[in-house]
Amino acid sequence: MIKKSLFAAVFFVFAAIFLYAQTQDTYALSLYNSEKYKQTISQCKAELEKNPNNLDIYTILCWSLLKNGQYREAEYWATEALKISQYDHRIIEILAEAKYFLGNNDAALAFFQQYISLVRMNASRIGDAYYYMGEIYIRKAMFNHADISLSVAVRFSPRNDNWLTRLGYAREMAKNYREAALAYTKALEINPTHQDAARGKERISKYIY
Template sequence: MLNGNTDSQNDTAETQINIPANTKIKKDALKLYSSGKYKESIQVCQEEIQEDSQHIDSYVVMCWSLLANKEYSEAEYWATEALKISKYDQRVIESLAEAKYYLGKNDESLKLFQEYISLVPVNGSHIGDAYYFMGEIYIRKGMYDHADISFSHSVRTDPLYDYWWTRLGYAREMAGYYSSSLAAYEKALQLNSAQPDAIRGINRVKSKLQ
């Protein structure tokens, strides 16, 4: 998972999936994913699905591993298959949204992230990531006010990622809100004084405010 919060899925994976204690293979698939052994995890998940094509958790770990391994077309395929089994599984919806984001399918990805947000609690562990991706999509589409709103939600949810503050600054800069853009860039530098995009952004915005 991209976005300045690349470890968030690994950090929460074991709490998001309930696997019976006596199901060794499923435990191994998740453990392999969490330890960064994505190809091995994918192989285990494929074996699980061959044995039980309706077991949604196998698809979930498969999608996480494919995304982490940057196999976005495969992740899109398996997430689509998973939704046939569990239409409103928020983990699958998020994975499909992310796969489509990396494949450049902006409108489809945006719709899925919006659906994901509607399904999870306001304090859900990946809410900030979803808003972050939405912000990036809006920037791709040149909708900078919408990007401002999305990034504002993401930093409100988790204010410790300097890159998210940097992207908020950029969205505001592109929308012409130079004072609030400067504030966001400055916040990014408070968190990481070496953040290069924030440094460049501050220099650009200050020249426009003079």
């Protein structure tokens, strides 16, 4: 009887701890979804002091830091999270974005590639990963590579006029003018006021016969 009572007591303690952690995760996520990023950051840091191994809280914290433009801090916390789980795809994608915005192109590219290797093709950030890879290739003047990455990205978000415009630009820089025209035209069909797409289409018009 004593053993059963002790087991029950231990069970309820662990259940209470689990429910508390779940409640805090949900609260932090609700703050994030409400776009209260500074509050989310404070809440997550407070929770990590109590439970420094909570990867869900690390993830929400880093998402908020990215949204708040605090890329260096997002890089720091994501790096700390990887010490707990080096193959958590959420943290790897966050670290890739942080390094992208910090201009660390090669490291960002490597992390985006790792993220893609870890997730299924219906993962929530897969399109974004290919988009950022395309932008990195544009930065590196590897325009055919950029074309490939951005072409994949727009398959996941076919009505994203900004991504289509960047695809058009990559093709334009690769002197693939007819394909560039297709991308610019599609972007303008979605958003007729997109100035970059309009200027791009005008620039390449002299090369298309």
